[in-house]
Amino acid sequence: MAYERPKRMMTTDVCVPLTALPENMRAAREDAANxxxxxxxxxxLGDGNFHMVLLIDPENAEQVQRAEDVNRRVVERAIASGGSxxxxxxVGMGKREYLRxxxxxxxxxMHSIKNALDPLGLMNPGxxxxxxxx
Numbered sequence: 001m002a003y004e005r006p007k008r009m010m011t012t013d014v015c016v017p018l019t020a021l022p023e024n025m026r027a028a029r030e031d032a033a034n035x036x037x038x039x040x041x042x043x044x045l046g047d048g049n050f051h052m053v054l055l056i057d058p059e060n061a062e063q064v065q066r067a068e069d070v071n072r073r074v075v076e077r078a079i080a081s082g083g084s085x086x087x088x089x090x091v092g093m094g095k096r097e098y099l100r101x102x103x104x105x106x107x108x109x110m111h112s113i114k115n116a117l118d119p120l121g122l123m124n125p126g127x128x129x130x131x132x133x134x
Contacts, residue, residue: 007038007055010064012071012094015049016083024081025050028074035066049087076101096130 016024025041032039032054043050052074054067075085075098085098099107107129114129 008058010054010056010067010071011051011089012054012074013043013049013051013087013089014075014078014083014085015047015087016078016081018045018048020081020083021045021048021050024074024077024083027077028052028070031070031073035070037063037067037070039070043087047087048083051087093127096128099130 014024028050029039029041032052037054037056039052039054041050041052052070054070056063056067058064075095079085079098079102085095085102099110103110110129117123
């Protein structure tokens with residue numbers, strides 16, 4: 001019996017309008033299949049939120065890149081459908097790059113509020129909001 005290298009879970013979630021949910025889930029499944037990545041999809045569909053668990057070998061850079069590409073397509077499709085780059089799991093560091101696409105110039109207002117409440121940048125530095133210059 002051949003030994004299979006342990007897999008790591010790369011997780012992502014998005015939230016879309018209920019009318020866009022079936023198509024987004026179908027397309028996400030196709031993206032993963034086309035990338036050759038096992039990726040179960042689950043969610044609490046009543047609120048339009050679904051999750052993907054992309055099973056990858058973290059030591060295989062090409063496979064990691066394919067998984068990141070799948071994630072990007074899932075996120076960009078969700079935003080284009082009128083949804084959000086993330087559901088219940090928040091932005092953290094993994095979805096920061098998508099906030100400008102999702103919120104546009106409103107991101108400047110978010111930075112202003114963050115700077116007013118945290119002028120020294122002590123609260124969660126480097127998380128949630130992307131750098132102001134991106």
